[in-house]
Amino acid sequence: MANHLFFPLLVPLLSAVLATLVGQRRVIARSIALAAVLFDLGYSIWLLFAVGATGRMVTQADDFAAPFGISLVADGLSAIMLTLTSIMMLVTVLYSFSTVSPYRERYYYYPLLLLLLFGCGGAFLTGDLFNLYVWFEVLLVASFGLITLGGERGQLEGGLKYVVLNLMGSTSFLIGAGLLYGVAGTLNMAHLAERLGTLQQPGIVTAVAGFFLFAYSSKAGLVPVFFWLPTSYHTPTVAVSALFSGLLTKVGIYALYRVFGTVFQRELERYGTLILVIAALTMVIGVMGAMAQVNVRRILSFHIISQVGYMIMGLGLVGVAGLAAGILYMVHHIVVKTALFMIGGTAEYLAGTGELKQMGGMARREPILAGLWLLASFSLAGLPPLSGFFGKLGLIQVGLDQGQWLMVGVAAVVSLFTLFSMLKIWNEVFWKRANVDQTAMPRASALLIAPSALLVALSIAIGFGASPVLRYSRYSAEQVFNTQSLVQDVCGPAGCDAVTSTANNQ
Amino acid sequence: MYESMILRTIARLMLPLLLLLSLFMVVRGHHLPGGGFVGGLLASAAIILQIVAFGPDYAREIIPVNYLRVAATGVGFAACWGLLALVQGQPFMAARWLDTPIPGIGKLGTPVMFDIGVYLTVIGVTTQLALVLAEEPTLYPLRRSPPPQTEPMAPEA
Numbered sequence: 001m002a003n004h005l006f007f008p009l010l011v012p013l014l015s016a017v018l019a020t021l022v023g024q025r026r027v028i029a030r031s032i033a034l035a036a037v038l039f040d041l042g043y044s045i046w047l048l049f050a051v052g053a054t055g056r057m058v059t060q061a062d063d064f065a066a067p068f069g070i071s072l073v074a075d076g077l078s079a080i081m082l083t084l085t086s087i088m089m090l091v092t093v094l095y096s097f098s099t100v101s102p103y104r105e106r107y108y109y110y111p112l113l114l115l116l117l118f119g120c121g122g123a124f125l126t127g128d129l130f131n132l133y134v135w136f137e138v139l140l141v142a143s144f145g146l147i148t149l150g151g152e153r154g155q156l157e158g159g160l161k162y163v164v165l166n167l168m169g170s171t172s173f174l175i176g177a178g179l180l181y182g183v184a185g186t187l188n189m190a191h192l193a194e195r196l197g198t199l200q201q202p203g204i205v206t207a208v209a210g211f212f213l214f215a216y217s218s219k220a221g222l223v224p225v226f227f228w229l230p231t232s233y234h235t236p237t238v239a240v241s242a243l244f245s246g247l248l249t250k251v252g253i254y255a256l257y258r259v260f261g262t263v264f265q266r267e268l269e270r271y272g273t274l275i276l277v278i279a280a281l282t283m284v285i286g287v288m289g290a291m292a293q294v295n296v297r298r299i300l301s302f303h304i305i306s307q308v309g310y311m312i313m314g315l316g317l318v319g320v321a322g323l324a325a326g327i328l329y330m331v332h333h334i335v336v337k338t339a340l341f342m343i344g345g346t347a348e349y350l351a352g353t354g355e356l357k358q359m360g361g362m363a364r365r366e367p368i369l370a371g372l373w374l375l376a377s378f379s380l381a382g383l384p385p386l387s388g389f390f391g392k393l394g395l396i397q398v399g400l401d402q403g404q405w406l407m408v409g410v411a412a413v414v415s416l417f418t419l420f421s422m423l424k425i426w427n428e429v430f431w432k433r434a435n436v437d438q439t440a441m442p443r444a445s446a447l448l449i450a451p452s453a454l455l456v457a458l459s460i461a462i463g464f465g466a467s468p469v470l471r472y473s474r475y476s477a478e479q480v481f482n483t484q485s486l487v488q489d490v491c492g493p494a495g496c497d498a499v500t501s502t503a504n505n506q
Numbered sequence: 507m508y509e510s511m512i513l514r515t516i517a518r519l520m521l522p523l524l525l526l527l528s529l530f531m532v533v534r535g536h537h538l539p540g541g542g543f544v545g546g547l548l549a550s551a552a553i554i555l556q557i558v559a560f561g562p563d564y565a566r567e568i569i570p571v572n573y574l575r576v577a578a579t580g581v582g583f584a585a586c587w588g589l590l591a592l593v594q595g596q597p598f599m600a601a602r603w604l605d606t607p608i609p610g611i612g613k614l615g616t617p618v619m620f621d622i623g624v625y626l627t628v629i630g631v632t633t634q635l636a637l638v639l640a641e642e643p644t645l646y647p648l649r650r651s652p653p654p655q656t657e658p659m660a661p662e663a
Contacts, residue, residue, distance in 0.1 A: 001597060003592060003595065003596070003597050003598070006592060006597070006598040010585060010589070010592075010598070013581070013585055014582060014585055014586075016578075017578045017579075017581050017582035017585070018582070020574065020575070020578040021575055021578050021579065021582070059597050060597055061597055061598055061599050062597060062598075062599040062600055062601070063591070063596055063597045063599075063600035063601075
């Protein structure tokens, strides 16, 4: 039993409690948050190597045997996501030190961040479908707090849309979980994977899987249900929106990978084409929506939607290769998107506005910032040797192997349009001559630039070290699809049904 | 606030009774219906009754605690008792019981302690919600006058 799996959850939780109780002084709250995040980062990097070396790690909360209690399962995908979450949280906390107003900090900003880390960690580690729902709620409640913290009019408006539409998704998740429990009699993912393979009524399961598809799509910002994202992501402080841009929608993608890759494998084959259609529409509509926008963070928000399409394309190209490419793309995306939000947000913070028309001259004034932007946006568009190139290359290769010509074409064209949008921001914010007097504008301090520089460096590192990352994502994709070994790891060699029938006979 | 002599008399008398009942619920809860959640709701109902009868200021005055801190303490308390098993090399939350039952209370163990944490959390959260809702009209009046800047909003830049 890998009992240490509880630590990345307990440390943020207890730190959030501590920061609420004794964090009146800002220094104390900051150091508690930083310490907890650093612990999680260290732990998750260790987990990444440990899982890579020994395979899945499992523990059962409360010491109940597997299908009865709550299992925590860490495999490659969980470890990747946990590591990325901690990295994003670290840069966000560092970035917050210089940008978040003392007023917000006093109103439990750091405890909320820690609770968000707690919720994300739980969602990535749980091996139980209902528990996944609970973790989703934990992280959503924390994010509701973060998105409205400060109480500005725009924030409340964006927050309301965010809350309402996310609750719709959660309801659908809950309905799906209830129906699935009625059909299969369990919600442990390993047990579900075992039972759904032998179930006699496949039609019902397909319908139930539809509920899950809808629920996770609305969390991930896929096409019919994406509109909450661009209306809310540009409203909170830059640090918060950078964190959300990298993390939150990707929790939805993670859930899709996990649940459709492990639990609903047969349904994934049925839904494959539909998922590809959704992916194509998401890419196109996201990138088109971005072209109409004139606000830095709104443009970037629409690009999140378009990029999420690529990740779903990885799932829609049913199979290990597709999923591996999707995971690689997700790794790249989380890093680069957060970097772009931070750089764009810093420019916005310095200029005092996010409207493209009123900005300009940033390249002359802040050359380092401009250089970082150029690197990050080229990476997003997929220019070699940056990380985005390998992400897209993987997806396109798999698509070509499977003969999905249309999908591959859409993916390639959309990246051109992505480059177009990024160059639009480049021209308006960085390159064109400033049309206002900039002498009074504040300078970017090292603390403002360092977090995004770290992320851009990471993106370059992923680009140059693509082969180990690719190998690891392939390894994780295999683990996601390998239900047989999951059942054995979670419930023991005889399987979950054997455990329940022994318990019934006693 | 509701100015009724009957309500106020009853509210005053009910406060200790309801608080005692809530404690009883927590202690009884491990083997019989009841528990930390129900007990917490009962205790906060007792306080909310004071808000209804006498107004939020009075309710803050008779029990002068910061309910947000009560809630945070509750979460921390509940989690810490789960740590006991973790330290002994078992999964988080695995139960530990005292061998001899305590007269009048019954068997004591970490699940009971966890329940007390839940009790505190529920009291804190529900009462805080009720208090904030009750105080909102005075803090942010809807009529014409602009909302008082109780917390001056520092500009982001």
